[in-house]
Amino acid sequence: MTVTVKITFDLPPPDTPVRAIRQSLSDYTRLPHDAFKLIHAGALINDDNAPISAYSLHENSVIALIGATDPRHAPQAQSERSIVTSIQTELHALRTSLRPDLDSFLADPTNQKEHLRLGELLLQALLRLDGIATEPASEEVRKERKDAVREVQDMLDRLDNAWAAQRS
Known part of the structure; x- marks a missing residue:
């Protein structure tokens, strides 16, 4: 089963660290901040200390929030x-x-x-x-x-x- 949820939020200034977005999404979803990945334009947003401008985030950007896989339940390689x-x-x-x-x-x-x-x-x-x-x-x-x-x-x-x- 597939579910899509869209969340709209105000984008902070370009020099804001990515961790601010991750924390906002964590607060909103009640997921631990390390329990999901963020994807923008096909790229993994993996440096929480980088400014959001480093990932070309701008007004109307689409960010995918993907739940991290629990390694205990991961399928065989x-x-x-x-x-x-x-x-x-x-x-x-x-x-x-x-x-x-x-x-x-x-x-x-x-x-x-x-x-x-x-x-x-x-x-x-x-x-x-x-x-x-x-x-x-x-x-x-x-x-x-x-x-x-x-x-x-x-x-x-x-x-x-x-x-x-x-x-x-």
């Missing part, structure tokens, strides 16, 4: 080949089922419901890719997932840019 296959399967599904809808939307970016639907599906794909365990894995596996995240993020950027352009 997968082989590198099966990890790569999981990544490629996710991308293939997106390319065949979602890209045609995205291309149609880009040709006529006026349907708000379609914009929201496609955005949600792309964000879910990013979360699924993030959920694919890459440890222990080779540099090839990490590169494969990084490339897949970039491709999905590019689709999301194209979607949002087309929507923004038609609204202006």
